[in-house]
Structure formats: C-alpha cells, structure tokens
Amino acid sequence: MHIAMIGAGYVGLVSGACFADFGHVVTCVDTDPDKVDRLNRGEIPIFEPGLEDHVVRNRDEERLFFTTELPEAVAKADVVFIAVGTPSRRGDGRADLSYVYAAAAEVARNISGYTVVVTKSTVPVGTGDAVERIMRDEVPGVDVSVVSNPEFLREGAAIEDFKRPDRIVIGVEDERAQEIMGEVYRPLFVNQAPVIYTGRRTAELIKYASNAFLATKITFINEMADLCEKAGANVQEVARGIGLDNRIGTKFLHAGPGFGGSCFPKDTRALVETAREFETPSRIVEAVVTVNEARKAAMAQKVLRACGGSVAGKTVALLGLTFKPNTDDMRESPSIAIANALRAAGATVRGHDPQGMEQARRVMPDIEYADTAYACVEDADAVVLVTEWEAYRALDLPRIKELVRVPVFVDLRNVYRRAEVERHGFTYVDVGRG
Structure with missing residues (x-):
C-alpha cells in the first residue's frame, strides 16, 4: 500500500518509518528542505532510540522516501496521513489548527482517485468534520474519506509503542475507509493489538482524554508528595501502596518536578478550552494545568x-x-x-x-x-x-x-x-x- 505522510516531525517520522518497516511504501513530505536533505542522507533530526536504524534500513530498501513535493506523493497514495504540528495558540491555549487545515486543502487539490485522509495530529473534537468540509469546499466532488487515528507514542519508546501498541484507535464514518485502515494496520494483527473502531469525534476525544488522565495521575502524586513531606511519610511507598490496586495501576505515579513535553501541557490546555467551548468546563483538568505550572x-x-x-x-x-x-x-x-x-x-x-x-x-x-x-x-x-x-x-x-x-x-x-x-x-x- 502507498502511504503519504504529511509532516516529518516526531509523529510523522516515527509513523512513516514503522509503516515502511511493515512493508508499505511511504513518502514523508515536509516543507523544510534542509530536514528533507538530512533525512535523505540518513541523518535523523531528533533523538529517538531505534529510529535511525528504521529510517536508514527502509530508505536503503526503497520503502521510505523523503520529499518537499506534496503533489506527487499524494497523487500516488492510497492513504494520506496528516501529521503536522498543532501547537498551543498564544493567548487562549487552544490548539492551532492552521497547519492541519492548510495541509487538508493542499491534499484535496492533489488527490487522484479514492483516497483515505487520516488526521494523525492531535486535534480537538470536531476537527475531522472541519477537514472534510475544507477538502470538499476546495475540490467539490473529491472522492475522499476522512479518518481520525490518534497516536499514543511515548518519546523515548516510540518504536516499541508503535509496533506493540496498547490499542489502535480508528475513528471512521464509512465501511470502505474502515477496510482500508484495517489493511494499513494488518501487520499488527499478528501481535493481537486491540483495534478500536469508533466514530471520528470519539477517536479525537480519546486522545485528549487519555493524556489528561495521565497528567492528572502525575499531578495527583506530586500533591501527595507535598503532603508526605509535611506529614513525614514516604511518597514512593504511598505510590506503591496505591499502585498495586489494579484499578489504579503503578504507571505515572512517580513524584517529580511536574510534567512537560510536547503532549501533556499542550493537550490539557486544549481540552480545557474545548470543554469551555462546549459549555461543559472540566474543573479537574483546569486544576491539573494550574497545579503543574505551580x-x-x-x-x-x-x-x-x-x-x-x-x-x-x-x-x-x-x-x-x-x-x-x-x-x-x-x-x-x-x-x-x-x-x-x-x-x-x-x-x-x-x-x-x-x-x-x-x-x-x-x-x-x-x-x-x-x-x-x-x-x-x-x-x-x-x-x-x-x-x-x-x-x-x-x-x-x-x-x-x-x-x-x-x-x-x-x-x-x-x-x-x-x-x-x-x-x-x-x-x-x-x-x-x-
């Protein structure tokens, strides 16, 4: 299967390299010519264990390509993944979707035949609807299905997470697209990775809800650490004592200086703003954001x-x-x-x-x-x-x-x-x- 990956950042590069390792033919498109040149030389712009080996091997075996030319990559593709950045917007914390929307419009102009377009970027609920609307406005009658397929990659363990995932979430609105997405991920069926098919909006919300919940666990144990310091208790033993309860689990219960990175801060803020937009404020997540900054x-x-x-x-x-x-x-x-x-x-x-x-x-x-x-x-x-x-x-x-x-x-x-x-x-x- 031919795949075009729009964006060769962290998510796009890891996903593209892993899809190529499955045997698909993947072309990663990026607007930065210097990055593309480096990738074509086998130089990896980010540090991620195992990624260089995947990129170089699949590039040498001609399953993984890098280019700045979107039209040709999209025209050949059966599936187009949009994996561009969605940074927090200055001022209000909402996700900046301008890169996603620009990519959607350009993809629509270059599609050749029926194509599944997948939002891999982390986006607020309803973005897939907007992407489909933009594409149909750009090219009336375009033969396309828009799918949501959020990523759940931990930096530092992304290759392992992609190839042995806890779950694969696919938000889809028609059977034809569902069948094609099943083919994209078919190599993972051997590992018995759970595939969850949902509606598009549900898939979008699963990603934000997952990150917000994990961020809440981190923030909770950090507050317990403050209490332990005052009360003369040991937070590591508290974490072990509650983590052995299988309803809670041990992960993300390590006290420290607060969470950072590309996902939790951005996604919790975006979820807060999304909840406000729908007039259902998320007080817990609002508190998580505030406490983490403090x-x-x-x-x-x-x-x-x-x-x-x-x-x-x-x-x-x-x-x-x-x-x-x-x-x-x-x-x-x-x-x-x-x-x-x-x-x-x-x-x-x-x-x-x-x-x-x-x-x-x-x-x-x-x-x-x-x-x-x-x-x-x-x-x-x-x-x-x-x-x-x-x-x-x-x-x-x-x-x-x-x-x-x-x-x-x-x-x-x-x-x-x-x-x-x-x-x-x-x-x-x-x-x-x-």
Missing part, C-alpha cells in the same frame, strides 16, 4: 531552601535538561522554569544533558553548559538532578564531593537513597520522602 516554580524554591534561602552569587548545576530521559525534546521541560527562577534569584546556572544540549541552547541561551556531568558540578554550590537519565543513576558521589564548592544535592526524581548520599557528606533533599 509545581515547576516550587522546585526552584526547594533549591533556594536547600541553599539556605538564597542563591544570589552562587552556582547551581542542573543535571538533565530534557523533559524526560531518552529524548532531546525540551518543550515545556521543568528545567526551563527552574533555571529561569534560579537566574532571577541571582544564581549562575550551569547545565548538562546526555542528548538535549543542542535543543537546550536554543531555549536557554543564557545559562552555561558543560560537556560532562562532572564538569557541570565543578565549583557548584548545589547539584540538582532534574531528569532521571541512566547516566545519572550511578554518579561517582565521592568525586562530585571533591568537585563541588558546597555539598548540596537536590534530587527532584528520587533516584538516590538519602543515607547513600549523606554518607558522602552531602546535604540531601528529595521529593516527598519525609
């Missing part, structure tokens, strides 16, 4: 308290800058809010990250950067572990003790045990462990 600022205050109430004239070393391990994604990372607050309080902030340094320099040009974790902590008045990369899970604490100016270790991910760190002469601060 959480990031509160982590900077934790560092200030660990430093005796002031960081003016002091150097703070941040270990981990990306919003989570195994990605170079800096979007809405807690490290940004923490670094900005510390700098505003008079600190010199120095950072290190195993994969995110290039991206971090773009969003935080005013902090210092070090090539290694140990260079980062040299002469620091506090070491703050922000992102739980594996490279930071077994740090040489005696060596760090010799390098720092003041032995203060703030562990925002509860990677270490208090006794272990204090044994080496550090003042140790964690999250929610009494």
